[in-house]
Amino acid sequence: MTREPSVLVVGAGPTGLTLACTLRRFGVDCRVVDRREGLGDEPKALVLWSGALEALRRTGVADEAVTRALALTGASYWSRGRRIGGIGFGDLPGTAFPGPVCLPQPVLERLLLDRLEQLGGSVQWRTEAVGVEITTDGARVELGHGDGEREHVEVPWVVGADGTRSRVRESLGIPYEGTTYPRVFLLGDGRLRGPAPAREAQYHLHPDGVLVLVPLPDGGHRVFFDLPDGPAGADATEGAPDVGLLQGLLDTRGPGGLTLTETWWTSRFRVHARLAREFRRGPVFLAGDAAHCHSPAGGQGLNTGVQDGYDLGWKLASVVRGAGEQLLDSYPAERRPASAAAVRSADQQTRLWMLRAPLARALRDGVMRRLLSTALPRRRIVPQLAQLHLDHSGSTAVVDLPDAATPPAVRLGRRMPDTELVAADGSGAGTLHDYLARGRHVVLAVGGRAAAHAVERVVPLLVGRGVSDVVDVLWLRPSGSLIERPFGGGFDVRDEGPPAALSGGKRSWLVYVRPDGVVGARAGTEQVDGLVALLPRRAAPVKTG
CATH class of the missing domain: 3.30.70.2450 (Alpha-Beta Plaits)
Incomplete structure (x- = not known):
């Protein structure tokens, strides 16, 4: 029996590789195994939407992925040899990725594997999880190697990213519920x-x-x-x-x-439409196709898996580095509803494809023709497919602390609004979203002297925790402010001051922005200790690349 790194990742597809890269970026080691001989060459999934591209940007591979991809400008629908209508892509606001791109899965897997190796990680091929048993300290996993050897390992955490026929899921008896078309x-x-x-x-x-x-x-x-x-x-x-x-x-x-x-x-x-009844059982998690599968309609499978991997990666890394273990309860609470929505959307599209009765087809064509002639697809359907504005307001990983005076646009459990920035020092990012694309935990202070004093308190606390490699502190101060920069520096807003979306009047306020860009907590400037308590509190257990 051997003691392993903190996390065993079973499966080196896009989900498992995204997860492993995220763990390594946060300074957490992991072991990645896969039953295959090496990276596959079957194109499989093709389409990457905005939500997945933003996750890949935080992982460090989005720029190369977009360079090698084909931007899709829209989709059109035809029946009886005639065009019913279409949806345009490419103008989704508030993101660096306003439309979907086409990139064969093997290309993405190669980019992610290269990134993992840059970060000091690797994949152990021809190795599969034969069985998983939950123990008092984590999980005991039997690994089967290509040469017939068996290995038993104990790990605190296991992630099954091993596809629709997941041995991890099956060994725990977790039902994979749904239908086959x-x-x-x-x-x-x-x-x-x-x-x-x-x-x-x-x-x-x-x-x-x-x-x-x-x-x-x-x-x-x-x-x-x-x-x-x-x-x-x-x-x-x-x-x-x-x-x-x-x-x-x-x-x-x-x-x-x-x-x-x-x-x-x-x-x-x-093609199946299936969803695992549980995404987590104790120290074992399911992600990607091991947790959900659906029709290729809408190109949702690859996207949902990548976002699973990123979400679970930063949460596991935070817990390994001392954040409260209850953070992991938010993985199934957030990702299972998102996955269920993707499965449901793909199922609805697939059933529209499969209509055969002439009357049903005529009704479908008429409804689609009217719908596609309106702005509704761009306002509702495209954002849904992009999986960019997910609602985590009911999650256990978001909280309002006392005296929060944040403006209405800063919504708990939702994506942080963007604003332009002028760097006083630091990265030189031109917008808040550009800065958040680094994929770190961010304490954001907005306002005058009270915000400055909060920053002065936050920075030494984080230094004492040894988490400067994964946590940033930003101060957005009023336009033309004569207030000296607090310890740790930060960012100035442009001359016009905080835009309406971030304006809280004369009051100062604090926000914790999670690595996925979601508002994790809102607080008054006196709630520094409560806000910092949500963050990692230990130095990295391994050195990242």
Whole structure:
């Protein structure tokens, strides 16, 4: 029996790698194992939305990911060979990533693995969790190696990020509840000749089934179809589909004039809508596909998994570094509702694809045509898909402390509003969101002398805790203020002073902004001790890269 690092991560897909990178960035070591021989080359998921991109930005890979991705400008919907309508992407406000991008999963996995190695971590391939047992001190895990050897390890924390057939989940008997669609799904990545969309996803809703066209960064396209299960779809039940089958479906359901000239990956699979009944059992957590799976409609799977990994990563790291263990209760409280919403949204879209009755199809087309002619999709549907403005106001990880005088725009459990900054010293970030993209814990003081005095009290407390590598203190002072900078420095707002979104009148106030950019606590300037108590309190157990 060997004693391990604080966290064992089972699975090195996007979820597990995001988690591991986040732990290492916060100074916490982890062991990452995966049953595969190495990184896979199957494209699988493609679309990254704003919420996941912001998490990846905090992890340190978003810039390269966007550089190598294809920005999608919108999605259009077709029925009976005619365009019903469309949704434009790219103008989501308040984020550095105003629209989704297309990036094949292997590219993202490579970027995350490279980042993990830069941070001093690694992945142990050909190693899987055979069984997990909860103990009084954590968990005992049996690992199976590719050479047939067995290893038993004890760890304080285990994360199962090992996919839909998670051995971690199954060994604990956690139900994976939901349904399997009565259809077989086929896809192919390759090159199309003809009028294929360059930056737009297209959904062709044919009476026989759906055709989805998604442009790829290298100039290729993904084609995606569904076929009936059972005897009516007997030719769709075995093996990867060949070009002939895919071309036939493309001819039947497509806009015409498209020829699939080559493919480099084809697949046949079933689609499920499932959610684990528990995301946490004691020291064991489920994340990514081990916790939820759903239709590729809307491109939500990769995004939800990346955000699982980041959320659990900073929370586990905080607890390892001395924050209260109750913080971990917020992982299922926050991520399971978000995952359930993603599963529900994808299920609704998939069921619209699968309508076959002529009257139901006509009704669907009419409703979609009217809906897509309004601004509602941009105001409601796109933000929902982006998973950027999640509501954590009911979470156990957010709290209002006494005498909070924050303005209405600073909402507990919601994303911190942005404002422009002029650096007095520090990073030189031009906006608050740019600064928060560093992914650290931030104590933000807004106002005049009372805020300055609060900063003077906060900084030495944090220095004593040894957490300067993961916690920042910022002071937004009034425009034209003659107040000298408090110990630790900070930021000035631009000359016009705090914008209306952050204006609290003449009163000063404090906010704790979590590493995910969410307002974790609001307080009056006399509540320094209560605010600091929410933060890590120990120096890093390992040195990060």
